[in-house]
Amino acid sequence: MSKFWSPFVKNLTPYVPGEQPKMTRLIKLNTNENPYPPSPKALEAMHAELNDLLRLYPDPNSDGLKQAVADYYGIQPAQIFVGNGSDEVLGHAFHGLFQHEQPLLFPDVTYSFYPVYCGLYGIAFETIPVDEQFQIRVEDYARPNGGIIFPNPNAPTGCLLPLAAIERLLQHNTESVVLVDEAYIDFGGQSAIALVDRYPNLLVTQTLSKSRSLAGLRVGLAVGHPDLIDALERVKNSFNSYPLDRLAIVGAAAAFNDREHFEQTRQAVINSREQLVGDLQARGFEVLPSAANFIFARHPQQDAAQLAAKLRDQGVIVRHFKLPRIEQFLRITIGTPEQNQALLDALA
Numbered sequence: 236m237s238k239f240w241s242p243f244v245k246n247l248t249p250y251v252p253g254e255q256p257k258m259t260r261l262i263k264l265n266t267n268e269n270p271y272p273p274s275p276k277a278l279e280a281m282h283a284e285l286n287d288l289l290r291l292y293p294d295p296n297s298d299g300l301k302q303a304v305a306d307y308y309g310i311q312p313a314q315i316f317v318g319n320g321s322d323e324v325l326g327h328a329f330h331g332l333f334q335h336e337q338p339l340l341f342p343d344v345t346y347s348f349y350p351v352y353c354g355l356y357g358i359a360f361e362t363i364p365v366d367e368q369f370q371i372r373v374e375d376y377a378r379p380n381g382g383i384i385f386p387n388p389n390a391p392t393g394c395l396l397p398l399a400a401i402e403r404l405l406q407h408n409t410e411s412v413v414l415v416d417e418a419y420i421d422f423g424g425q426s427a428i429a430l431v432d433r434y435p436n437l438l439v440t441q442t443l444s445k446s447r448s449l450a451g452l453r454v455g456l457a458v459g460h461p462d463l464i465d466a467l468e469r470v471k472n473s474f475n476s477y478p479l480d481r482l483a484i485v486g487a488a489a490a491f492n493d494r495e496h497f498e499q500t501r502q503a504v505i506n507s508r509e510q511l512v513g514d515l516q517a518r519g520f521e522v523l524p525s526a527a528n529f530i531f532a533r534h535p536q537q538d539a540a541q542l543a544a545k546l547r548d549q550g551v552i553v554r555h556f557k558l559p560r561i562e563q564f565l566r567i568t569i570g571t572p573e574q575n576q577a578l579l580d581a582l583a
């Protein structure tokens with residue numbers, strides 16, 4: 236604390252990211268990164284961009300990347316916003332679309348950045364409990380609100396909401412923005428991008444950090460009605476009009492264009508997930524059904540915090556949240572088959 240701080244800074248509760256250890260020999264299953272490398276075509280495109288044009292500012296609109304995303308999803312560039320990771324895109328959405336009289340609604344068990352943004356932007360919120368099986372019940376969101384946000388699949392549970400349920404929610408909630416945070420959608424769900432042409436209050440965010448193995452590049456995006464995109468552009472252009480650098484723009488576009496690499500790596504993660512779920516169940520763990528690149532598991536006889544600490548002693552890091560309802564769970568990122576085996580060996 237310092238006398239130089241703006242008064243509101245001392246009341247902020249910043250997000251605490253998962254550990255990024257300096258020791259490289261740890262098996263890192265704690266921050267939902269992809270265990271496979273990015274598309275070689277994305278790496279090539281970034282190498283080619285390392286030239287004297289770095290003297291110049293990048294394209295403030297990232298048009299090349301928006302076009303690649305538009306081609307991939309069969310939508311218009313005007314329906315797309317891009318930013319430095321979906322966290323930044325979400326930040327602009329909270330700022331530009333959720334500051335209303337009524338509270339923002341999100342699940343009680345969800346991505347822990349949402350309350351942090353509410354604190355930063357002074358947004359009132361209410362949490363809606365997920366059910367006993369940790370599933371979101373869209374019927375529970377039928378109450379006055381200034382917006383609704385949830386990840387699909389949800390984090391940190393991995394539980395997926397079918398597209399039909401999201402559409403039911405949209406049919407009943409027409410007066411505020413519904414933001415579906417699809418950070419993990421490529422590992423087993425159907426994207427709500429299919430609905431954006433019919434619901435002008437739907438905004439869908441995605442990231443290249445997970446299914447496209449580019450967490451270090453920091454690229455995320457939002458898709459929705461051009462009016463919603465315009466709100467995000469207005470916030471962005473009042474904050475930092477060049478969010479994506481030259482390397483990020485070309486690397487992310489090339490990653491979207493390399494469908495083959497994307498399909499191969501996401502399928503490998505899905506296959507490993509199914510294998511790991513079975514292996515953990517065989518060792519007595521209860522594992523929530525996951526459509527993500529991580530699983531959420533608890534053991535009836537083992538304390539989760541102690542398990543996480545013991546795993547770390549053996550060189551395997553997983554994520555434990557000391558939060559109500561979920562403090563006996565571990566969130567385990569799906570690794571390569573070898574990394575998953577190392578986890579099982581450490582547990583044994």
Ligand SMILES: Cc1ncc(COP(=O)(O)O)c(C=O)c1O
Binds near residue numbers: 323418
């Ligand atoms: C639900 C959810 N949304 C968004 C993000 C942010 O991802 P990024 O900023 O890397 O795009 C994460 C990261 O873990 C996440 O779990």
